[in-house]
Each structure stands twice: as C-alpha cells, then as structure tokens.
Amino acid sequence: MSKCVLIADDQAEVREWVADILRELGRATVETGRADQVLPLIQEMGDALSMVLLDLDFGQGQMGGMDALRQVREAGCQIPVVILTGKGSVRAAVEALKAGATDFIEKDAHVEDTLAAALSRVERFAQVVAENRRLREELRGVQEIVGESPAMREVLAQIERLGPVPRPVLVVGERGTGKELVARALHENSPRREGPFIAVNCAAIPDGLLECELFGQEENAFDGAPFKEGRFDRADGGTLFLDEVGNMGPEFQRKILRAIEYHSFERVQGTETIRVDVRVIAATNADLQAAIRQGAFRADLYDRLAFDTIRIPPIRERTEDIDSLARHFARRFHEEVAGVPVLEFTDAALTAMRAAPWPGNVRELKNFVERLATRLSEPRVEAAHVNSFLQPGGQAAAASSADPGVGPFASRVEAFEHSLLTTALDAAGGNRRKAAAALELSYDQLRRLLAKHHIGSP
Numbered sequence: 001m002s003k004c005v006l007i008a009d010d011q012a013e014v015r016e017w018v019a020d021i022l023r024e025l026g027r028a029t030v031e032t033g034r035a036d037q038v039l040p041l042i043q044e045m046g047d048a049l050s051m052v053l054l055d056l057d058f059g060q061g062q063m064g065g066m067d068a069l070r071q072v073r074e075a076g077c078q079i080p081v082v083i084l085t086g087k088g089s090v091r092a093a094v095e096a097l098k099a100g101a102t103d104f105i106e107k108d109a110h111v112e113d114t115l116a117a118a119l120s121r122v123e124r125f126a127q128v129v130a131e132n133r134r135l136r137e138e139l140r141g142v143q144e145i146v147g148e149s150p151a152m153r154e155v156l157a158q159i160e161r162l163g164p165v166p167r168p169v170l171v172v173g174e175r176g177t178g179k180e181l182v183a184r185a186l187h188e189n190s191p192r193r194e195g196p197f198i199a200v201n202c203a204a205i206p207d208g209l210l211e212c213e214l215f216g217q218e219e220n221a222f223d224g225a226p227f228k229e230g231r232f233d234r235a236d237g238g239t240l241f242l243d244e245v246g247n248m249g250p251e252f253q254r255k256i257l258r259a260i261e262y263h264s265f266e267r268v269q270g271t272e273t274i275r276v277d278v279r280v281i282a283a284t285n286a287d288l289q290a291a292i293r294q295g296a297f298r299a300d301l302y303d304r305l306a307f308d309t310i311r312i313p314p315i316r317e318r319t320e321d322i323d324s325l326a327r328h329f330a331r332r333f334h335e336e337v338a339g340v341p342v343l344e345f346t347d348a349a350l351t352a353m354r355a356a357p358w359p360g361n362v363r364e365l366k367n368f369v370e371r372l373a374t375r376l377s378e379p380r381v382e383a384a385h386v387n388s389f390l391q392p393g394g395q396a397a398a399a400s401s402a403d404p405g406v407g408p409f410a411s412r413v414e415a416f417e418h419s420l421l422t423t424a425l426d427a428a429g430g431n432r433r434k435a436a437a438a439l440e441l442s443y444d445q446l447r448r449l450l451a452k453h454h455i456g457s458p
C-alpha cells in the first residue's frame with residue numbers, strides 16, 4: 001500500500017511541483033489549497049496518510065498554516081507535519097516547530113534533496129515509533145483487541161466492567177478466538193496491572209506435577225528435592241491465568257478450589273499455610289457444563305471460576321470483524337518484518353474470506369494473512385489468492401501445522417526479502433534510488449537490506 005503525503009499549499013503550481021518530486025520518490029499524494037481542509041482530510045484518510053507538507057501562508061483572509069497545525073495537534077493527531085516555507089521565513093518555521101511541527105524545509109532550488117531527506121527522516125522516525133510501541137506491548141504482553149462487531153464490543157465492555165473486580169473470570173471460546181488476549185486485557189484493566197501475569201497451561205503439565213508447579217515444593221531433606229516456588233507464589237499481587245482449565249484431575253480440582261476460595265495453600269511437602277493475593281482468570285475451549293454432567297469437572301469449582309464468564313464467539317459468527325482483523329495483522333506484520341508490504345484486500349477477497357470456515361479462528365486468520373504477505377509478489381490480494389490459499393489441503397488448511405516442504409518461517413521471510421530486492425534492482429537497471437522508490441522504501445532502508453543480504457557492493 002502506498003502511504004500518501006498530503007500537500008497543503010494555496011499555489012497550485014507549488015502543489016504540482018512538490019507532487020512531481022514526491023512521485024519521483026515513489027510517493028502518492030493528495031492536495032489541498034486550503035488550510036481549513038487539512039484536519040478534515042487527515043481525519044478522513046486516517047492511516048492511509050503518512051505525513052503532511054504544510055505551507056504557512058494561504059493568502060489574504062484565508063486560514064493560515066499555523067492555525068491548521070494547531071488544529072491538528074489540538075485534535076490529538078500525531079501525524080508528522082513538515083512545514084514548507086518560502087525564502088526568509090525561517091522565523092515563522094521555528095514558531096511552527098514550537099507549535100508541534102515535525103520539521104521544515106525551504107521551497108528553493110534544493111527542495112528535491114531536502115524533501116527526500118525530510119521524508120526519510122520522518123519515515124525512519126515513524127518506524128522507530130512503531131517498533132517502540134511493538135516492543136513496549138511485547139514487554140507487557142499487551143495487544144490491541146480488534147473487532148467492532150456487536151459481539152466483540154460486548155466482550156470489550158465486559159473486560160472494562162470485570163477488569164477491576166477482584167474475582168475470578170472464566171473465558172470461554174473455541175481455539176484461537178483470543179482467550180489469552182482477553183485474559184491479559186482483564187489484567188491490564190485491573191489495579192494489578194503493574195503486578196505479574198502468570199500463565200499456566202493446565203493441559204501441558206501432567207496431573208502429578210501440576211500441584212508442584214502451582215503450589216511449589218518445600219525442600220525435602222529425605223529425598224533431596226530442593227525448594228521450588230510455585231506459580232501461585234509468583235503471581236502474588238497479580239493475576240494467575242489457568243489456561244485449558246478443563247484438563248485437571250479430580251483431586252487437583254479440589255486443591256485449586258480451596259486455593260481460590262481462601263487464597264491460601266500448602267506447598268508440596270509443606271505444613272505451613274501460605275497466603276497470597278492472587279486474582280485467578282481461567283480459560284477453556286471445552287464444554288465444562290457437559291464435563292460437569294459427566295462427573296469430570298467439579299460443579300463447585302465451576303461456580304468459583306465462573307464468578308463471571310466472558311464468551312468469545314468464533315470468527316464465523318462475527319464475519320464483519322474479518323476486514324479489520326486482516327488489515328490489523330497485515331499492518332503489524334509489515335511493521336515487524338522489514339520489506340514486507342502492507343497487503344491490500346480487494347472487496348472480492350474480503351467476501352471470499354468472510355465465506356471461509358476458519359476452524360482455527362483468529363489465529364488461523366493471522367497465519368493466513370502473514371503467509372499471503374510472504375508469498376504474494378504484489379500487495380494486492382484478490383479473491384483468487386484467497387481461494388487458492390484456502391483450498392482444502394492448501395496453505396490455510398495447513399495453517400496450524402508446519403509446512404515441511406518450505407522450511408521454517410524465518411528463512412522463508414529471508415528468501416522472500418532477497419527476491420524482492422533482486423527483482424526490484426533488476427527492474428531498476430541496478431539503480432538503487434529507483435529500486436528503493438519501487439519498493440516504497442527509503443534509500444537508507446534499502447541500503448541496510450542490501451547489506452544484510454550481501455547484495456552488491458556498499
């Protein structure tokens with residue numbers, strides 16, 4: 001997707017001149033001759049816009065660039081705004097920087113070079129900001145929950161309502177619907193957010209070891225076993241996430257029940273009663289009611305865990321979210337992996353995606369989008385691509401398992417980057433600036449990628 005630059009200048013010939021330069025640099029543009037149109041255009045275009053080039057003087061009786069800039073910042077828009085100044089108005093540009101402009105450039109004979117430099121500064125900055133955000137989120141385990149369907153809005157409302165309540169919550173949903181994401185969001189929405197979030201996958205730990213894992217073990221002089229801290233201990237002051245809670249044996253369910261009810265437990269081999277301040281969130285894709293009827297799950301444990309229940313519907317029941325989820329994963333993947341373009345989904349492609357069954361739900365959709373991004377030679381996704389990737393036995397069908405013929409994910413991404421670079425260079429006759437423009441990369445980004453892949457000499 002070509003991110004667009006908004007050119008706001010009252011003189012049509014300046015707009016044209018700057019637009020030409022930007023086109024040379026491989027950027028799309030939108031233009032306006034009026035300062036009062038800047039904020040509405042930014043709001044209308046949203047993410048499609050990467051920066052604004054703003055003139056200061058829009059002529060007698062017209063709103064000026066400074067006012068437009070203030071409007072933009074007052075509206076909370078963080079988009080980079082680069083001021084275009086005439087000769088000798090550096091003072092005004094400095095004012096603009098104080099009012100929140102990102103940079104300024106003079107409209108003179110060197111504008112081509114200064115504009116290219118400003119673009120790459122701004123884009124590098126935007127990349128750093130995106131990368132920072134990703135790392136910060138990763139560090140905290142926080143991720144945005146995407147979805148505007150009524151069902152997901154209800155889930156978000158429940159997270160807000162239940163987050164601060166110091167009682168257990170049971171999160172239910174099919175595999176890949178976002179149960180862990182919701183559990184983390186509950187933690188983030190609670191006063192415990194600075195405390196630990198400790199996850200335990202009850203299905204992955206054998207029943208016999210679960211007790212030691214959760215409650216810890218006192219040092220045993222007799223058989224020499226060392227002291228081990230349990231996850232209940234580690235979650236003190238925070239949240240304990242019991243994932244796949246339907247998989248615990250009956251004896252263990254009794255112990256968990258007591259720990260949840262009284263916030264206390266004994267370590268294995270221990271006699272002392274340990275008290276902790278832990279909020280429990282549990283998740284399952286099993287039908288616990290059926291398990292209760294079959295005697296496999298304790299009804300009283302269910303009652304404790306399900307103080308309140310958040311039910312996340314499968315994707316097929318909220319197909320209206322597919323659009324925003326697909327765009328979200330495409331954008332994140334682009335931010336995460338250098339050289340991967342942001343996919344654009346045609347209406348027909350989205351229709352095909354809405355008709356697909358998605359048994360692996362959001363996780364399957366995410367894998368599908370990332371696989372498309374690494375395999376397609378251009379960012380536009382057509383219905384035919386979707387259908388071929390969704391065919392039985394096709395890529396989406398293999399989504400949750402490894403794809404043995406193609407090798408691990410990282411090396412496929414590497415190979416794809418390499419082929420993007422060599423193809424673009426060939427097409428540009430070896431001209432790096434042209435290749436960078438064609439790939440919509442800054443010259444520096446291209447250089448770094450070429451160095452990484454040992455293509456050409458520096």
Ligand SMILES: Nc1ncnc2c1ncn2[C@@H]1O[C@H](COP(=O)(O)OP(=O)(O)OP(=O)(O)O)[C@@H](O)[C@H]1O
Pocket residue numbers: 143144145146147173174175176177178179180181182285325328362363366
């Ligand atoms: N609404 C959403 N918005 C953005 N990302 C989502 C959403 N729902 C799920 N995801 C992403 O999909 C993936 C699967 O989510 P998660 O691990 O929370 O699912 P789960 O229900 O716990 O799956 P499983 O049953 O397999 O354990 C994660 O990468 C998660 O970030």
Ligand SMILES: [Mg+2]
Pocket residue numbers: 179180243
């Ligand atoms: Mg999970």
